[in-house]
Amino acid sequence: MEQVEKVREYLTNNNLDALLVSDKADQYYLANFTGDDGFVVIDSKNIYIVTDARFFEQIKVESPNSTIVNIVQTPLADFISNSYKSIAIESDSLLAADYQTIVDTGIKIESANLLVKKLRMxxxxxxxxxxxxxxxxxxxxxxxxxxxxxxxxxxxxxxxxxxxxxxxxxxxxxxxxxxxxxxxxxxxxxxxxxxxxxxxxxxxxxxxxxxxxxxxxxxxxxxxxxxxxxxxxxxxxxxxxxxxxxxxxxxxxxxxxxxxxxxxxxxxxxxxxxxxxxxxxxxxxxxxxxxxxxxxxxxxxxxxxxxxxxxxxxxxxxxxxxxxxxxxxxxxxxxxxxxxxxxxxxxxxx
Ligand SMILES: [Mn+2]
Incomplete structure (x- = not known):
């Protein structure tokens, strides 16, 4: 998908490993995820949907190219810190509580607020x-x-x-x-x-x-x-x-x-x-x-x-x-x- 490639280009140009997508419209736009609870993470190879079992069946239908991460077994901050050294976030939609758990892992965080909004424009x-x-x-x-x-x-x-x-x-x-x-x-x-x-x-x-x-x-x-x-x-x-x-x-x-x-x-x-x-x-x-x-x-x-x-x-x-x-x-x-x-x-x- 062209838009996902644009996100990957941005990550490469800014030396970032992945984008954490917390905005609901951005999640739909990039991963076709319509669930009202969960996160999308895009890195150079994969699209992950980090959420709970309520949404697994619909993801299989709506987003067949993405990989499901069970957030109950692997909390968001664990998934991110196990996989990446740096991450871009959407600070205008990420909850402060979720942000804090990522900060606590010590990985590099950068805000990329308008990245997907400007693509969607x-x-x-x-x-x-x-x-x-x-x-x-x-x-x-x-x-x-x-x-x-x-x-x-x-x-x-x-x-x-x-x-x-x-x-x-x-x-x-x-x-x-x-x-x-x-x-x-x-x-x-x-x-x-x-x-x-x-x-x-x-x-x-x-x-x-x-x-x-x-x-x-x-x-x-x-x-x-x-x-x-x-x-x-x-x-x-x-x-x-x-x-x-x-x-x-x-x-x-x-x-x-x-x-x-x-x-x-x-x-x-x-x-x-x-x-x-x-x-x-x-x-x-x-x-x-x-x-x-x-x-x-x-x-x-x-x-x-x-x-x-x-x-x-x-x-x-x-x-x-x-x-x-x-x-x-x-x-x-x-x-x-x-x-x-x-x-x-x-x-x-x-
Ligand atoms: Mn109006």
Whole structure:
């Protein structure tokens, strides 16, 4: 497998014997391991899965090229220190307790946090096709929910329908807890659904996503219930123009930091800069909020076939907020390709 070879290249270049993979998405990516407890260890010759008997049968089916190490008989630190003199770890996911047992063996430890995340960032055509399937589910759910949502319903009723409908369409899971934030609650960027009733004049932010064959989608739309005031219309237009600019200029900018500057610039020009209080978006793949985080300080090149979200928002405290989010990538021809295709124009629900 090409990705495993890239890991081995890194180990050789850095004089390291093995990589201890503790991140779940990285474990799936490199070893097809889906168990929720265990470790993957990659060295110059083998892929080991260090885990307990609960997962042995599934590993034989899912990861036939790997070697099982029974963690009950051979604890992780013993396996590592018996086999290697040095090891790379993922310090953003390895538990401190596990780390300490490896430190205690005295072998050389180096952090290789972004190694696999940067490999995962570049998507194969097969991976893009799976994210597209996940995104198509979100589009169908949005299409359904704008007909379903009515004044007087609670946020939870709407969230339940989103979740039920997406699963009915074949989603494996939710990407995250569904956000339905109405009226004043729409000014909370991440307001999970509550028992609040949706009122006439509310804007409602719907942020949801579904997993399809382990790949995630993520969409946000803000709808208006009946009439909304002129300021919120202005806010909506500002967010929409920033989002459109982000998707349009993504093929032309150098880095993800530059993309953030383009989107943020539009919001600042509208006069609402101080109310856009989060990053422009994030990578999307085997994790919803995946690497990279799209913010000013990110100097990663915005290359082709990296799937990410563009999701500016404006949140007026004590009043309301608007966020619009789509999933996209830049293809090999340098074209911007949207994976979510729901209309981003303001929908007014009567
Ligand atoms: Mn998102």
């Amino acid at each position: 570049h998507k194969s055509p097969e991976e893009i096709a799976l994210i597209k399937k996940a995104a198509e589910i979100t589009d169908k759910v949005y299409d359904h929910i704008v007909k379903f949502i009515k004044i007087g319903m609670t946020e939870k009723e709407v969230a339940n329908e989103i979740e039920y409908f997406g699963k009915k369409l074949g989603a494996q899971a939710l990407s995250f807890e569904t956000i339905v934030a109405s009226g004043i609650r729409s000014s909370y960027p991440h307001g999970n659904a509550t028992d609040k009733k949706i009122d006439e004049g509310d804007v409602v932010t719907l942020d949801f996503g579904f997993v399809y064959k382990n790949y995630f989608s993520d969409i946000t739309r803000t709808v208006a219930m009946g009439s909304i005031d002129s300021e919120m219309k202005k806010v909506y237009e500002a967010v929409l123009s920033a989002e459109e600019a982000g998707m349009k200029f993504a093929p032309m900018v150098e880095t993800f930091g530059d993309l953030d500057r383009v989107v943020r610039g539009h919001i600042e020009d509208s006069g609402y800069g101080e109310y856009f209080n989060h990053g422009t978006g994030h990578g999307l793949g085997l994790v919803c909020h995946d690497y990279p985080t799209i913010r000013r300080s990110n100097n990663d090149q915005l290359e082709s076939n990296i799937v990410f979200t563009v999701e500016p928002g404006i949140y007026l405290p004590g009043k309301a907020g608007v966020r619009i989010e789509d999933d996209m990538y830049v293809n090999d021809k340098g074209e911007s390709v949207r994976l979510t295709n729901s209309t981003n124009e303001l929908i007014i629900i009567k």
